[in-house]
Amino acid sequence: MKRISAITLMLLLAFVACNSSEKKEEVTKKKSVKEVKEKQNPELVASMKRGKDVYTNFCVSCHLPNGKGVINTFPPLAKSDYLMNNRIESIKSIKYGQSGEITVNGVKYNGVMTPLGLEDNEIADVMNYITNSWGNTNDELITEKEVSEIEQ
Template identity: 70%
Template sequence: MKLKIVTMVAVALLVSCNSSEKNKTLSEVSNPTNNKIQKDPKLTESMKRGKDVYTNFCVSCHLPNGKGVPKAFPPLAKSDYLMNNRIESIKSIKYGQSGEITVNGVKYNGTMTPLGLEDAEVADVMNYITNSWGNTNDKLITPEEVSKIEE
């Protein structure tokens, strides 16, 4: 009887440890970008640079998975605000943002301080976040576009 129980527990553990979610490689888990978009070499390079900008400036509030912090920092993952408000999103990164915004039906009323980024860095991080965590943007954001956006 003990042998049957031990065998059943071992089989259950083996099956659960071999789930497809747990078998993802580290690169699959740490690279949330949309592989379909990465066919454009300019976009691919911009997203690589943007990931570095995100890691250095954005990850502490919006987290590595882009999900943000409920009631404090809005999500970037699958974000309707980010994807539907291109100019306002660029402006928020470039100049900071304060006041109420609604993201995925949830109101946020906080402050994002200006990050002091160059126009190229803003473009790169926008290309990264608009093509990561379930977001898809096929229109490259360029430093020239960012430079035309005023406060």
């Protein structure tokens, strides 16, 4: 009986150790991907940091800290097909506001987003942040110049 318990304990410890090393490896991979990205485009990283502050001050109350929004009320930004496939329209929504029906991840939204009064550089920064957060990936830097050229 003691032998069986000892074997069971050893197997359990081996499993925990393996599982723990896999998690450490996964965390290391995530860190190394982030470090590579930071080294590749420091301008994007700086913009995203500023954009996070803009998001926290202007967007978080509707779209939430996790970017998931509120179903049928405020569309998600996390893993958002609309955001990632409609760059100009997304910039326009932040710059000029949004009304009318849009479909995000298969769900229809028909609310109103008022203009936030942000400067073009703030819009570029928040777009860089949201298009690179919560499962979104965008290596193409959104610039103040690009935002300034978008008209209503």
